[in-house]
Amino acid sequence: MTTRERDPATTGARRPGDGPGPDRGHSLAYWAVSDCWNITRRTLTHYQRQPVAIVWQLGFPILSLLLYGYVFGSAMLVPGGGGYREFLMPGMFAMTMAMGFMSTAVAVVTDASKGVVDRFRSMPMAPSAFASGRGAADLVVAAAELTILAVTALLIGWRADGGVLGALGAFGLLLLLRFSLIWVGVWLGMLVPTPEAAGGLYAVAFPLTMISSTFVSPSLMPDWLGFVAAWNPISSTATATRELFGNPVAGDGTWVEEHALLMAVVWPLVITLVFLPLAVRRFQGLSR
Amino acid sequence: MSVSVSASGYAVLAEGVVKRYKEKGQKGKQGGDGGKRALDGFDLAVRPGTVHGLLGPNGAGKTTAVRVLATLLRYEAGRAEVAGLDVAREPRRVRSRIGLTGQYAAVDEGLTGRQNLEMFGRLFHLGNRRARQRAGELLDRFDLTEAADRAATEYSGGMRRRLDLASSMILQPDVLFLDEPTTGLDPRGRGEVWEAVRALVAGGTTVLLTTQYLEEADRLASHITVIDRGRAIADDTPDALKNRVGGDRIEVVAADPGDLDAVVKTVDRVAGGGLVVTDTPARRVHAQVADRVAALTEVARSLQDDGIAVEDIGLRRPSLDDVFLRLTGHGTENHDAPEVAA
Numbered sequence: 001m002t003t004r005e006r007d008p009a010t011t012g013a014r015r016p017g018d019g020p021g022p023d024r025g026h027s028l029a030y031w032a033v034s035d036c037w038n039i040t041r042r043t044l045t046h047y048q049r050q051p052v053a054i055v056w057q058l059g060f061p062i063l064s065l066l067l068y069g070y071v072f073g074s075a076m077l078v079p080g081g082g083g084y085r086e087f088l089m090p091g092m093f094a095m096t097m098a099m100g101f102m103s104t105a106v107a108v109v110t111d112a113s114k115g116v117v118d119r120f121r122s123m124p125m126a127p128s129a130f131a132s133g134r135g136a137a138d139l140v141v142a143a144a145e146l147t148i149l150a151v152t153a154l155l156i157g158w159r160a161d162g163g164v165l166g167a168l169g170a171f172g173l174l175l176l177l178r179f180s181l182i183w184v185g186v187w188l189g190m191l192v193p194t195p196e197a198a199g200g201l202y203a204v205a206f207p208l209t210m211i212s213s214t215f216v217s218p219s220l221m222p223d224w225l226g227f228v229a230a231w232n233p234i235s236s237t238a239t240a241t242r243e244l245f246g247n248p249v250a251g252d253g254t255w256v257e258e259h260a261l262l263m264a265v266v267w268p269l270v271i272t273l274v275f276l277p278l279a280v281r282r283f284q285g286l287s288r
Numbered sequence: 289m290s291v292s293v294s295a296s297g298y299a300v301l302a303e304g305v306v307k308r309y310k311e312k313g314q315k316g317k318q319g320g321d322g323g324k325r326a327l328d329g330f331d332l333a334v335r336p337g338t339v340h341g342l343l344g345p346n347g348a349g350k351t352t353a354v355r356v357l358a359t360l361l362r363y364e365a366g367r368a369e370v371a372g373l374d375v376a377r378e379p380r381r382v383r384s385r386i387g388l389t390g391q392y393a394a395v396d397e398g399l400t401g402r403q404n405l406e407m408f409g410r411l412f413h414l415g416n417r418r419a420r421q422r423a424g425e426l427l428d429r430f431d432l433t434e435a436a437d438r439a440a441t442e443y444s445g446g447m448r449r450r451l452d453l454a455s456s457m458i459l460q461p462d463v464l465f466l467d468e469p470t471t472g473l474d475p476r477g478r479g480e481v482w483e484a485v486r487a488l489v490a491g492g493t494t495v496l497l498t499t500q501y502l503e504e505a506d507r508l509a510s511h512i513t514v515i516d517r518g519r520a521i522a523d524d525t526p527d528a529l530k531n532r533v534g535g536d537r538i539e540v541v542a543a544d545p546g547d548l549d550a551v552v553k554t555v556d557r558v559a560g561g562g563l564v565v566t567d568t569p570a571r572r573v574h575a576q577v578a579d580r581v582a583a584l585t586e587v588a589r590s591l592q593d594d595g596i597a598v599e600d601i602g603l604r605r606p607s608l609d610d611v612f613l614r615l616t617g618h619g620t621e622n623h624d625a626p627e628v629a630a
Binding site: 026031034035038039041042045046050113114116118119120121122123124125129 | 388
């Protein structure tokens with residue numbers, strides 16, 4: 001599409017009195033970055049105005065953390081040995097990252113249904129900025145969420161013994177999972193008609209995050225369910241981060257679990273490769 | 289400011305524009321023979337520096353026309369020019385010359401009024417300092433300075449609309465598209481928006497306004513295009529259009545549904561051959577009349593003589609409904625063709 005457009009900055013000067021030009025002599029790449037930053041800034045301003053929103057978003061994982069850690073925790077066994085709470089925390093981190101796609105989807109559908117997306121599309125800003133700015137802001141928020149969760153976990157006795165590098169690698173993998181799911185969120189956000197309908201996605205998302213190694217080892221589930229749980233991308237990220245944090249792993253001996261570090265990179269790449277084009281196509285499809 | 293026009297001298301020009309939309313179950317097939325035509329050879333010519341009204345019932349293609357001209361939708365055939373630029377070939381340049389205010393106030397409710405305008409200003413590539421300055425000017429102009437640092441969620445409908453309008457005015461656009469800007473507003477909010485639109489046009493902007501309200505077009509527009517089923521079916525000044533629709537109408541509501549035929553007969557006789565419209569569920573009959581007082585007296589006396597009970601009888605001015613009735617033979621009830629929403 002962009003090949004058909006000529007850059008206004010090079011095809012002729014605007015006449016005097018026309019007001020400010022759309023590109024002020026900068027390249028399209030400059031504006032792609034600048035516009036992306038402005039969209040990012042917009043989302044961060046939302047949180048700055050309402051910091052309590054992050055706390056709400058974290059309500060569920062923190063509650064689950066306490067419920068599963070203390071109510072069920074004493075009855076839970078980790079097949080590979082080790083404390084259940086040590087096992088649970090990385091799973092909760094991965095689940096929180098996975099559920100993050102919901103907040104992306106809700107934000108996108110809210111913008112679309114209120115005409116904000118139309119306004120952006122009718123402006124001379126870079127077409128990529130809406131999605132890239134959304135994604136960048138979501139990653140910043142996800143990093144804040146991880147920090148708060150980790151501090152909470154530390155407060156109730158979770159310990160990471162994998163060293164600083166291991167911890168950094170684990171947080172990197174968690175953010176990589178969140179990154180890949182941004183595109184699922186953008187795509188879904190443009191697919192569903194209303195924010196209320198997007199809320200209904202929880203009914204699908206919640207079981208999908210449960211059927212994984214987040215709470216219990218897949219080896220303790222019925223065979224078919226255990227198979228699905230083991231191959232769930234969230235399980236790969238959970239297991240890989242458990243290894244990197246030096247926490248106990250489920251230890252069900254499947255290939256996918258033994259290659260968790262690899263799969264924690266492969267899965268997000270595959271998801272991105274599938275959903276990034278889908279999201280872009282959907283965005284462009286709005287103009288058809 | 290200078291007003292950009294095409295070689296033809298129009299600020300907005302559409303010639304034979306065709307836009308089909310997907311029908312349900314016709315997934316992915318686009319531009320073929322299938323699909324209903326939301327725009328079916330649509331023509332429009334808007335003179336620079338004027339307010340041009342685009343009137344039509346729901347589903348007539350108003351919103352589709354605006355979305356095509358504002359570069360949001362691609363069209364399949366015909367030609368469209370805005371501010372002298374071809375919409376299909378140079379969408380990015382068109383976007384730097386237009387403002388768009390859609391059916392919903394497209395403001396970020398999580399931000400304050402000022403933050404909204406500064407954000408849009410930066411996205412219009414004004415730079416930080418100029419964006420701040422422009423936001424201040426617009427808040428002032430749209431009488432929002434007092435509420436500038438409150439969240440837009442706390443704004444009234446009229447204030448939100450004014451903020452929305454201000455956002456579409458950041459670049460002082462050559463052409464401003466207003467798609468049903470007062471739908472859902474109370475009379476006060478409506479008046480505020482009208483005031484703002486008049487001020488914009490005084491500043492040299494060309495406005496294309498879609499509306500379902502004849503009154504709104506009448507107050508603001510110097511020219512009106514009536515659209516129905518994706519085509520322009522009339523293009524004239526508001527006065528000429530009203531003359532075409534004709535003068536006053538007499539309206540009778542029968543007390544008893546069984547008397548409806550008798551009422552139609554009486555109204556038909558008095559109206560002297562004019563088209564008599566019957567709304568059976570509402571038990572209402574109306575027709576255009578030449579001499580309003582004589583017709584009212586005659587119908588009332590005649591019905592009384594025949595012993596027909598009447599719930600209501602009166603005269604009314606022509607409405608948009610009458611314009612459509614006259615021009616298309618059908619009223620403003622929704623067609624089966626929905627507007628293209630995305």
